[in-house]
Amino acid sequence: MYNMLTGVDLAKKEIQVCVAKSNKIVRNMPMTPTAFSNWLATQKPMTVVFEACATSNYWYQCAREYGHDARLISAKLVSNIRQNQKTDKNDAEAVLQASQLSNVNFISGKSKEQQELQSLVRMHQLSVKHKVAYGNQLCSLLLEFNIKLSPTDAGLNSAIQSILEDAENGFSAIFREALHTAWHQYLKSIELVKHYEKSVARASRASEACKNLMKIEGVGPTNAVNLYIALGCCELGVFKKARDAAACIGLTPIQHSSGGKVRLGSIGKNIRNSSLRANLVAGAMSAVNQAVKRDSRTKKDEWIKGLVERRGKRCAAVALANKTVRTAFSLLRNGTDYKAELLSA
CATH class of the missing domain: 1.10.287 (Helix Hairpins)
Known part of the structure; x- marks a missing residue:
């Protein structure tokens, strides 16, 4: 069905479109935004890959409305793949080439x-x-x-x-x-x-999704919105499992593995979305402080108290934030409601 692959380099006034069929480039030409929109509307369903940048989400949504398989790809990856000098034509071709790499990780498009x-x-x-x-x-x-x-x-x-x-x-x-x-x-x-x-x-x-996410311990309106934005688009399989989502946000130890030996380090300092992680950890710290002050109501409360006794509040807050991301991923992926597991009477 999607036998044509198109790489698109977006700009405000001119859009470069590179079309390939059977691994051969058949067109690489500029279009105006209006002409590109009309072109998408008249083409048969195909895979359209946009470089993630300004207006990319708009065109992502537009392409999907016309029945195409739209995807977003990292601008950094495209820059590494691009050959020769930086031109719109070379950029569009690099988008096309980068999308055909094995195990390429596409960026989740937003509604x-x-x-x-x-x-x-x-x-x-x-x-x-x-x-x-x-x-x-x-x-x-x-x-x-x-x-x-x-x-x-x-x-x-x-x-x-x-x-x-x-x-x-x-x-x-x-x-x-x-x-x-x-x-x-x-x-x-x-x-x-x-x-x-x-x-x-x-x-x-x-938002029904955000209302459900706010039922999780330590998740308020801002964290619910951030989680919904970061994890809410799962139809393209951006994150295959919950651990990948937590690692992307920066809540898992950094690996230093070699020669078959797995070594886990500390939580990394340099991440792309530091504000998201900071908000999640702050919300988790609030939940930890509340859990240690009151009698345990749920099994998660007992888990938090045990972790605080062994490792302290800060470590417990990061661990709870990690669990929060994994729980949110499961809720959004499966469309289920969050219910804390109560202690048996």
């Missing part, structure tokens, strides 16, 4: 719902960065005048209000006006963070 959820999370993350930056700048500038204050919102508010109300502290009217403007900008950033938090919470409650 429109997942793209919307991801956008909400990114907006929230950026608003948090802006809030922290505004607060740090205010604290640092005031410290230059030997004004020491607490970095909390209440401490910052108390110090700035005191400065603005004290007419005898020697500050000029221009500086007071600028400080007042900066303070209101900081307050607006706080309101923006709260607004995006509510938006993420509403969106997660509106």
Whole structure:
């Protein structure tokens, strides 16, 4: 059915399309986005491989709507495969060649719902960065005048209000006006963070998959959305098993195996999506703290307590985050509901 293979190099104004049939390139030509969309609509079902980049998810969805087998491939892999100089023609041909490698790992494409959820999370993350930056700048500038204050919102508010109300502290009217403007900008950033938090919470409650994921210990709205985005597209077999998903997120020990000897090291520091792992571990740490304070209700509570006694809270939090990813993978893959296994009476 998919006897034609097409490699696509995407750009804003021009799209390079390289078509191969029976391992022979029959076309490698540029198209406008409109012409490429019309071309996809008129072609018989084929395998279309896009280099993962901006707009790749849009074209991934478009190709699937027209009945094609659409896939995304790593831009780094394409760069390593590309021969000769970097041109659109060579890039499209490299996409085609990289997709034919044995055991190539394709990137999971996102649905429109997942793209919307991801956008909400990114907006929230950026608003948090802006809030922290505004607060740090205010604290640092005031410290230059030997004004020491607490970095909390209440401490910052108390110090700035005191400065603005004290007419005898020697500050000029221009500086007071600028400080007042900066303070209101900081307050607006706080309101923006709260607004995006509510938006993420509403969106997660509106998604059945996210609602189910939030039943897992240590998974709130943000972690539910992140897990759904990272693991929600399983139809192409991006992750064959749950351990692969946990390893991709960076929650399994790094292997240093050679000569038939398996050596497992520590959890790696350098991973692609550090914010996802950080959020999962933070949520797991919250669940660990709650589990050690109360009587065990489930078998997972007993497992957490035993792990805390043997290895400490930090190790237990990472282990719980690992288990959370594996559980989420199983729920999304099998379409089942999460139910914690209660202790027998």
